[in-house]
Amino acid sequence: MFDLNSLLRDNIKRLTPYSSARDEFKGEASVFLDANENSFGSPLPVNYHRYPDPLQWKVKYRLAEIKGVPPQNIFLGNGSDEAIDILYRAFCRPGIDNVILCPPTYGMYEVSANINDITIRKASLTEDFQLDLEAIESAIDENTKLIFICSPNNPTANAIDKEAIEMVLNNFDGIVVVDEAYINFSRHKSFIQELTEYPNLVILQTLSKAWGLAALRMGMAFASEDIINIFNKIKPPYNINQASQELALEALNNVEQVNGWIKETVAEREKLVEALVKLPIVEKVYPSDANFVLVKTTDARGIYNILTSQGIIVRDRSKVELCAGSLRITIGTPEENVTLLQALQNIAQ
C-alpha cells in the first residue's frame, strides 16, 4: 500500500518551512516595508526590486491550461534538476535508503543520489532499451524509495512501453518518477492524465528542450497536491526569479511557434535517419521519440574527433553501458543537419 506519510523522511515531516514576507502578507497595499527591499527601485530599465511570487501562480495557471492539469498539481523548479534533488531530500534517508535507476539513462539521477548519499541500485534496460521488470522487482527492498524512469529515454531516444511503466506504478509502494523531458517529440502520450489514478506518480518535464528555454532554467514536476506541497515546503522560498517567471509566461503564449518547431524537428529527424543509415560508418540508428538520435558507428571516438575539429559537436556516448560505438546527435536546423551529413559523408569516403 502506498502511504505518502510513511515514505516521507521524519525531519521533513517535522519541518516548519521558512515563512517569507510574501507568504505572511498577501493582500493589496501601497506601502511595502516588510521585506527589506530597496524601496527606490532597481538600477535597470525595468524594476526588479520586489521579491517574486514564491509559488509562481501566473506561470502555473498558464501551464495548467496548456497541460490540462490543475495548478495545485504543478511544481516549478530551477531546472528539472531541482525537482530531482528535492525528491531525494524529501524521501531518501542518507546512508539508509536506496533508489532504482535503469541505465543507460540521464546522468543527473546518479549524481544527485551521490550528492545526497543515497545508494543506487541498477536495473539496466534490456537490449532493446526497455524496462527489465524482473531486474527492477528483485532490486526493490524495504528501503527503496524512488524508481526513475526516463521516457523518451536519454541517451537512447526511445519511449518506454506504457504497460511496463504502469506495471511499476501498480506494484511499487514508493515514488515512481517518469521523466518526460522529451515528451513533445514523442508519438507516445504523456502520463499527466494518469496523475489522478496513481498517487505515487511524479512526472518531470522541462522548458529546456522543445520550449527552447534552456537558459531560463525552468523545470516542472506534476504530482498529487500532497506531493507538490512537500516539494513547496522544501524548496528555497524564491527558487524561480522574477525575470524567468515573466519570460516563461511570455513564451507560454507562443505555443504555436513551439508546435511548429516540434513538427519541423520530427520531420528533420526522419530525414536525418534516412540519410544516416546509408552511411558505411553507421551500423545502426536506434528508433527515436526525441529531438536526438543515438547512432551506432564503426568508430565513435574517431568520428567524434573529426567532427569536433570541424566545429561540429556531438555527444560521444560510446563508453556508456549498452551504447558501445554510439554517438548521440541532436537534431539541428535543416542547414545544420546538412552540414553534419556532409561531414559524415566525407569521413565515410
Ligand SMILES: *Cc1c(COP(=O)(O)O)cnc(C)c1O
Ligand atoms: C535535458 C534533460 C532534463 C532537463 O533538465 P533541466 O534541468 O530542466 O534543464 C531532464 N531530464 C532529462 C532526461 C534530460 O535529458
